[in-house]
Amino acid sequence: MIRLEQLKKVVASGSEDLTILHPLDLEVPEGQFLSIVGPSGSGKSTLLGLIAGLDAPTEGSVLIDGVNLVELGEDELARLRGERIGFVFQFFHLLPSLTALENVLVPLEIFGILNAEKKSRALLDEVGLSERTHHYPSQLSGGEQQRVAIARALANDPSILLADEPTGNLDSSNGKHIIDIILGVHERRGMTIVLATHNMELARMSDVMLELKDGRIHRPEIANATATDAAPDVPAEDAQTAAAGSSGQ
Numbered sequence: 001m002i003r004l005e006q007l008k009k010v011v012a013s014g015s016e017d018l019t020i021l022h023p024l025d026l027e028v029p030e031g032q033f034l035s036i037v038g039p040s041g042s043g044k045s046t047l048l049g050l051i052a053g054l055d056a057p058t059e060g061s062v063l064i065d066g067v068n069l070v071e072l073g074e075d076e077l078a079r080l081r082g083e084r085i086g087f088v089f090q091f092f093h094l095l096p097s098l099t100a101l102e103n104v105l106v107p108l109e110i111f112g113i114l115n116a117e118k119k120s121r122a123l124l125d126e127v128g129l130s131e132r133t134h135h136y137p138s139q140l141s142g143g144e145q146q147r148v149a150i151a152r153a154l155a156n157d158p159s160i161l162l163a164d165e166p167t168g169n170l171d172s173s174n175g176k177h178i179i180d181i182i183l184g185v186h187e188r189r190g191m192t193i194v195l196a197t198h199n200m201e202l203a204r205m206s207d208v209m210l211e212l213k214d215g216r217i218h219r220p221e222i223a224n225a226t227a228t229d230a231a232p233d234v235p236a237e238d239a240q241t242a243a244a245g246s247s248g249q
């Protein structure tokens with residue numbers, strides 16, 4: 001379970017401070033698929049980076065299964081991240097000099113997992129890439145590279161999968177394939193998923209949809225709502241309460 005308490009991010013912008021996330025409370029229960037939508041610059045990537053412990057908040061707490069990331073040292077944070085969190089990026093971030101198989105092996109080898117190669121092959125099989133194990137990223141399509149990145153993110157059986165615009169750099173057919181893989185992973189593994197996207201087709205597949213605007217939760221929406229029956233705008237505080245309330249399913 002992910003719990004954010006009064007999470008705030010301020011960055012220096014010239015001589016002024018710029019608040020890119022206003023204090024935000026949010027709970028994502030175990031197994032929930034939460035999507036975050038909102039205009040460019042609304043704070044989606046910032047929020048995901050804070051949840052992943054890739055970035056530190058200015059104020060507030062990020063609790064992963066009760067552990068506050070803010071209180072962890074660098075090594076403890078790296079271990080928690082490696083064991084419990086998988087991250088998928090818009091631009092894949094594969095290591096170009098390693099094959100698909102080797103890219104998936106890296107996180108397993110870091111943790112000294114037994115049968116790492118067998119496990120990597122099974123993961124590539126899970127994303128439909130068993131025929132591409134020895135291809136380098138440059139020899140793979142964008143969609144295939146993203147599938148390798150998903151396999152890598154799943155390598156250590158994390159309980160949480162974070163994804164920042166995983167279909168953002170793909171055409172619609174490859175995007176659909178990635179959506180299917182993410183939905184399959186959610187169903188089979190029961191993982192908690194938090195995913196930022198501009199792709200409404202993907203967002204509507206989630207259990208709960210949150211909209212960020214100017215660094216605030218703007219409008220909670222239950223997934224599968226169509227554009228015409230979307231919830232009306234509500235003030236940020238109400239939105240946060242509603243989002244927390246609707247997450248208890």
Ligand SMILES: Nc1ncnc2c1ncn2[C@@H]1O[C@H](COP(=O)(O)OP(=O)(O)OP(=O)(O)O)[C@@H](O)[C@H]1O
Nearest residue numbers: 011012013020038039040041042043044045046047
């Ligand atoms: N290190 C930084 N220094 C200054 N401003 C930053 C920094 N990081 C992010 N910002 C600003 O914070 C705001 C939120 O950025 P963020 O990347 O989280 O938005 P986003 O919702 O992910 O946008 P997109 O949909 O384009 O990916 C933006 O206005 C961005 O310019």
Ligand SMILES: [Mg+2]
Nearest residue numbers: 044045046164
């Ligand atoms: Mg972003």
